[in-house]
Amino acid sequence: MxxxxxxxxxxxxxxxxxxxxxxxxxxxxxxxxxxxxxxxxxxxxxxxxxxxxxxxxxxxxxxxxxxxxxxxxxxxxxxxxxxxxxxxxxxxxxxxxCPNVHESQRKAQELYEKGFTLFIAGEKKHGEVRGIQMFAPNSIVVEHKDEVSCVVKALLSRHNSEKNTIKTAIIAQTTISKPEYQSICAEIKRFFPDLTVYDTICPATQKRQDALAKLCPQVDAVIIAGDKASSNTRRLLAVAEEHGKPAWIVNAASALPSERAGFGIDKFDSVGLSAGTSTPDILIDEIEQEIIRRGV
Ligand code: SF4
The missing domain is CATH 3.40.50.11270 (Rossmann fold)
Structure with missing residues (x-):
């Protein structure tokens, strides 16, 4: 194993x-x-x-x-x-x-001052997004491409104007996935072809997703060390699942799934280990040791 x-x-x-x-x-x-x-x-x-x-x-x-x-x-x-x-x-x-978040805040403020209507692709309740919104009070958060037509209708009714008079730009929550961001941008461009797109995605989260995607074909199951409250940790779970791997988010060695949850000792020949950006080294080590202790 x-x-x-x-x-x-x-x-x-x-x-x-x-x-x-x-x-x-x-x-x-x-x-x-x-x-x-x-x-x-x-x-x-x-x-x-x-x-x-x-x-x-x-x-x-x-x-x-x-x-x-x-x-x-x-x-x-x-x-x-x-x-x-x-x-x-x-x-x-x-x-x-984080300096990357400072940069997004600076960009949001600059666009607001230049008269842009700013879209932010990300989670409405996320602290980073809520903070950035304060730098561009007219900004609109879009969580998913399916929301776009509704959001645009509301925007146009508020402005009471033709859409081609509105200058639009978009930035991303630093932890959003690239495909998600691209799909939201493409949908907004159907209404605002001149949308200015800024790539504010942090490479740190993408690197962890890419590393896990590379690892998935080599293993039978995946353990992700981290907390379910962390959006980038949840995205790692999604990456493993997209590769068809049984996967669990584990926030302590004692919380490793049991045999009843399908994490049986004999079941897997190999286990991949990943961790979100908010997971400390000590927790990753402890979880790894516990997997070894259980004989996996
Ligand atoms: S993932 Fe880390 S490095 Fe990237 S923006 Fe967030 S805090 Fe900064």
Whole structure:
């Protein structure tokens, strides 16, 4: 029985930087420690941060005062209004927004100021998307190509104008898959042929998807180390399933599927191991060791 790791897996540069900045803050400062929302989509890391003294701030329920505190902004970033609110309440901000997300925010603001109607291809509730929207208040989030005609109708009725007078552009959530982005862009172009398309997809997530796609033909099943709350981890599951492999997302060694769930010791000759961009190295190692321990 063989375990084969994907060539690229686990923490991306942006998440590693975010977690390191938070750990440094915990070591250096004698102040109250906060993260603006959960720092990353991984329970293990969140638990470690809690043990280091961090509490999680809720955007909808900020404490009246945050004096004598430090707040770490997560890799997904935040909008300008929320940043002002945090500063007004007296916290010192450590900005761990991923540079790629900063670039999307900058682009969104620039397009808004130039009078473009901005589409954002991504998940409406995702923190990164919600943050970027704050830089382009007229932006429209599209999750799937099937929504496009509905969205365009609403846009035209709001503008009360012919569609060829509206300047349009689109950017992507950094973790969306390329085919998904292309299908949304193609659909919008049916209505707005002059749509300006920016490629803001992060290569980190694509590299992990490509590495897993390459690995799939060599293995019988796939374990993805990570958290179901992480969208790029869920995409890895989709990649494995598209290749016809039984696959599971596992957020702890103890959560490996049991024989009853089809992960029987004798069932597979080989297992592929991948991990989302928010999965720490230690968790990948522990899951690998547990698979070996079970005799897979
Ligand atoms: S996936 Fe890409 S954009 Fe997102 S945090 Fe990692 S490096 Fe940054």
């Amino acid at each position: 063989r375990i084969i790791r994907a060539d690229v897996l686990g923490f991306c540069a942006g998440v590693r930087r975010t977690v390191n900045l938070a750990r440094e803050a915990a070591g250096r400062h004698n102040k109250r420690l906060f993260t603006m929302g959960p720092l990353i989509h991984n329970e293990r890391v969140l638990h470690d941060l809690e043990n280091s003294g961090f509490s999680v701030l809720d955007e909808e329920a900020l404490p009246e005062t945050l004096v004598n505190s430090i707040t770490v902004i997560r890799a997904h970033g935040i909008g300008p209004q929320l940043r002002s609110e945090l500063t007004r309440r007296g916290t010192e901000i450590i900005d761990a927004t």
